Amino acid sequence: MKQLFKILMMAVFATAFIACNDDDGVSFVGKDNYIVAFSLTVDGVTYDASITEGKIKVSIPYNVSLENAKASYTLSENARINPDPAEITAWDEEWQFIATADNKESRVYHYTYEYSDISKSGNVVLETQADVDKFKATQINSIDGNLTIGTDNGDGIENLDGLSNLESVTNSIIIKSSYKGQNLEGLASLKHAGSIKLGTLYKMSDNETLEDIALPALEEITGDLILRNALVKNINLPLLASVGETFNITTDNLTSVNVNMLSFIGDDLTLIGSTTATESSDIESIVFPQLKKVGGNMTIQYQKSMTSIYYPVLEEIDGMTTLDQCSQMPGLVFPELVRSGGFTFTQCSALSDIQAPEMLKSGEIYIRNCSNVNNIDFSKMTEVDGDLYLNSGTIKDLTGFAALETVNGVFTLTGVKNVSDFSCLSHLKNVKGLSLGGVGITELDLRGIDFNGGELRLTCEKLATVKADDTFNGSIYIRPDNTSRITSFTFEGFSVINGNFESGNFNYVTAFTLPMKIIKGDAIIAISGVTAAPVKDIDIPNLTEVGGSLAIQQIPKAAAKCSFGSLMKVGKSLNMKVTSLRCGVEMPKLQSIGEAFTSEENKVSTWQISDEEEFNYPELTIINGSLTINTGAKTDFKIEKFSFPKLRAIEGGLTISPTRITDAYRNEALTTLEFPSLESVESIKIVNQNALKNFSTFAPLFTKNILTETSQWSVSTCGYNPTYADMKAGKYEEP
Known part of the structure; x- marks a missing residue:
């Protein structure tokens, strides 16, 4: 039975299979619709x-x-x-x-x-008119390479009609001198170009006929637009929207420019009105109505007739904007500019108005030799990433910089005598230097401003008070203008100066005092180069330390006091040139000189003295370096004694000598030297001290064999001139 069942089932499957493959009477139904x-x-x-x-x-x-x-x-x-x-x-x-x-x-x-396109791959060079005419027959409308029109000195090309089909050149279109047409009408269909060059950035074109650059269909230049030729007059690029790299027009005869659709320039924008570096071009106005970004520098130069150049929607200039030698330009306005790489305005005598009211940040700004600038509006700008330099006698105030917080360079005001108030810069917190000269301010408040190691440089006529934080993070240079008649000057704050300090030219003050406790760099304390200046009292009462060198000079004869009552340490040299001073330089607490010297530095302290009546350094113990004391002329020199009771070591030589080795400088006053504690010195030299006859103060240097060579001791033209052998023999004073 099981076997019969299997046979029946196989018969059923076979019948079914045959029925499925029988086309007789059954139509195909398609499902594809492609x-x-x-x-x-x-x-x-x-x-x-x-x-x-x-x-x-x-x-x-x-x-x-x-x-x-x-x-x-x-x-x-x-x-x-x-x-x-x-x-x-x-x-x-x-x-x-x-x-x-x-x-x-x-x-x-x-x-x-x-x-x-019907495209030609590779460079195309059309040297003659016949080459241009034959090109039309090719029906080529796109060149994947360079197109060179003409040669430097070959047969002339009169027209470019053979290029009428041309719509695109991926690389450069180069126009040579042998092209004799006045325009570029044959390129009327051109829409795209890599670059268009009439001349180069490094060489002017010497084409003698081309005046009108009109490309009505041109929409894009991916590289440079360079038109540098003396004769170009009119530029008409009505559909040009983008120049990928440099836009440079340099010509003597420019009268019109139409770039109404231009919105982007990837690199420099240059408009120079001369091929010979003198104002030449006659164009009066240029408008860039759609331009939003310049990716490099923007330069407008040598435009003798230009009275306006307008950028109504320009938002960003990555490089510097330069306006130079445009004598008729009254103003430059950027209503939408937000960011700029910087500005330079020079030799624009009519320039009075500079506005970028929406700008938030700029690179360095220079306004120089623009004598009529009186309105500057950078009212939202918070940062200048570089120097800020203003030089114009007609600037009235600084309200155009009211939001300024940071100058990452030196902020310079010079020749702006109408500016009498610095308080409008209340937001300013960071600079790398501030230089004021020829400014009309009388008081300067710098509290809250970090100088970041930069210099405060003051050369003003009327400034009499300067305020700053107790710690001043920078250097100070203060020398009033030669016309200054201020009779007093006040520093407030400035307890610690993290840099250098230099003063001078206080020709009319009667008292001079400084509040500093520490000057970490070098210090030059000078009052006036005018010998008859009226200063009576020079007092630096709180100064305890100078980290670098200290120089004291230009102290007038009238001074009755010159005191550094708290000074204990001078890190490097102590140099004094006070040949007119009668009162002496008081440093009663000075202990050390030169301990901050490095091995490579010249370790010399020089003291030029003359009229002083006292010369006493009671606490000085060490001088790391040499000490030279120059005595003055014998008619003026009055010091009878040099006293260094605690000085133990001079890590160099000791020289006592006139400033000049002549009879007029053979001094008669000095009779006594006191170095009772001196234990170390490399050498001693004493010259032209007629009254000096006793050298016993140096006896321990010989008895203890500190000075062991004859070259270490020299005394000449003094009242007594003991040799090295005399000193070794104990002959310290005149017999």
Whole structure:
């Protein structure tokens, strides 16, 4: 039975299989609804379409007409299409087709077409008019390379009509001297260029005929636009929207520029009105109505007639903006500019108005030799990333910088005598230097401003009070203008100066005092180079330490006091040039000189003295370096004794000598030297001290064998001149 069941089941399956493969009386039902292939044939040439994701696109050369084109197509088996492409003649329009499968399922296709370029790959050089004329016959509208028109000195090319089909040059269009046309009419179809060059950035074009640069279809230059030729007058690029790199127009004769659609310049924008570095160009106005960004520097120079250049929507200039030698330009306004790489305005005598009211940050700013600038509006700018330099006698105030917080360079005001108030810069917190000269302020408040190691430089006529924080993070240079008549000067704050200090030119003050406790760098304390200056009292009562060198000089004869009552340490040299001073320089607590010297530095302290009545350093114990004491002329020198009771070591030589070795400088006053504690010195030299006859103060240096060589001891033209042997023998004073 089981075997019979198996046979019956096999028969059933066989019958079923045969029935499924029997076509007799059963129709095929298709499910596919694809357009498998599509093409158009024009004048015997077939152009196959691309078919992707329901889109049919036919690409044909730009010079082929689709009039009377015939369509061919292939569909899926048993599929139908509506409308029938065979019945369509207007293939220069877009169409929609529906492909329907046998099972009634449909798919939609969209037909479009595009024109393709007839392209030439490689560079094209057209040296003669015949070359230009032959080019038209090629029907080429795109060059994937450079196009050079003409030569430096070959046959002339009169016109560019043969280039009328040209729409694109991927690299440079180079116009040479042998092109003799006045315009570029043959390039009227040009839409895209890599660069257009009439001349280069390094050499002017010497073309003698080309005056009008009109390219009405040009939309984009991916590289440079360089037009550097003396004769160019008119530039008309009405559709140009973008220049990828440099935009440079340098010509003597420019009268008009139309770049109304230009919105982007990737590198420098340069407008120079001269090929010979003198004001020449006659253009009066240029407008960039759509320009939003300049990716490099912007330079406007040598424009003798220009009265306006306007950028109504310009937002960003990555480089410097320079306006130079544009004598008729009254103002420069950037209503939307937010960020700039900096500004330089020089030799623009009519310039009075500079505005960038929305700008938040700029690079360095220089305004120099622009004598009529009186209105500056950078009222929202918080940061200058570089120097800020203002030099114009007509600037009235600094309210145009009211929001300024940081100057990452030196802030300089010079020759701005009408500026009498610094308080409008209340937001200023960081500078790397401040220089004020020829400014009308009388009081300067710098509290809250970090100088970041920079210098405060003051050379004003009327300034009499300066205030700062107790710790001043920078250096100070203060020398009033020669015309100054201030009779007093006040420092407030300044307890610690982290840099250097220098003073001088206080020709009319009667008292001079400084509040500093520590000067970490070098210090030059000078009062006046005018010998008859009236200062009576010079007092630096709180100064305990100078980290570098200390120089004291230009102390007038009238001074009755010159005191450094708390000074204990001078890190490097102590130099004094006080040949007119009668009162002496008081340093009763000074203990050390030169301990901050490095091995490579010149370790010398020089004291030039004359009229002082006292010379006493009771606490000085060490001088790391040499000490030279220069005595003055014998008619003026009055010091009888040098006293250093605690000085133990001079890590160098000791020299006592006049400033000049002449009879007029053979001093009669000095009779006594007191160095009772001196234990170490490299050498001693004493010259031209007529009254000095006793050298016993140096006896321990010989008895303890500190001085062991004859070269270490020299005394000449004194009242007594003991040799090295005399000192070794104990003959310390005149017999």
